[in-house]
Amino acid sequence: MMLKSKLLTAAVIFFALLFAPVKAYAVCPLCTIAVGAGVGLTRSLGVDDIISGIWFGGLVVSTLMWTLNFLKSKHKSFKYQEFIVALILYGLVVIPLMATGIIGATDNKLWGIDKLLLGIVVGSIIFSAAVFTNDQLKQGHLGKVYFPFQKVVIPLVFLLLSSLLFYFITR
Secondary structure, three states, rough: OOHHHHHHHHHHHHHHHHOOOOOOOOOOOOHHHHHHHHHHHHHOOOHHHHHHHHHHHHHHHHHHHHHHHHHHHHHOOOOOHHHHHHHHHHHHHHHHHHHHEEEEEEOOEOOEEEEHHHHHHHHHHHHHHHHHHHHHHHHHOOOOOOOOHHHHHHHHHHHHHHHHHHHHHOO
16 A cells, blocks of 8 residues: 555656646646645545545646646647547546556445546546636636635645545545
8 A cells, every 4th residue: 555655656746747837837736746645645544535536536637737738838739639638647547547446346336436436527527616716716806816826725625625525425
């Protein structure tokens, strides 16, 4: 279990450095690293898989936004870019988890769906909603944030609140 946690932390750091932007993008590196740390923390502490999945989903969406903005900054585009990049990133998360049996265990379901997979879907939706909320708040405030690190705090709060909700649901 400890080796998996260390490998996950190394993978998060690797991808954070790999996609390190030169300037601030829609989802900042600090937020991505914070989400990645949340993933590693929940798994290493033995937290329920749905909660870990929520953080995995947030990490994938954050990385997806970061990657798309990176490609845009380099003036790189191709047909179905968003779909293909999303497919690759979700594949990089889900396929290894399925191959190792972490996703697909028969006794690890909520509402008939694998807990980790359900968490990834929920986390993806929640993180996307948080980014949308941040954008709407800024738009209503002349493009300025209401408080420092707003674009980091809002996604983290959304992910924390959804984790807390599912903690009580699965308890």
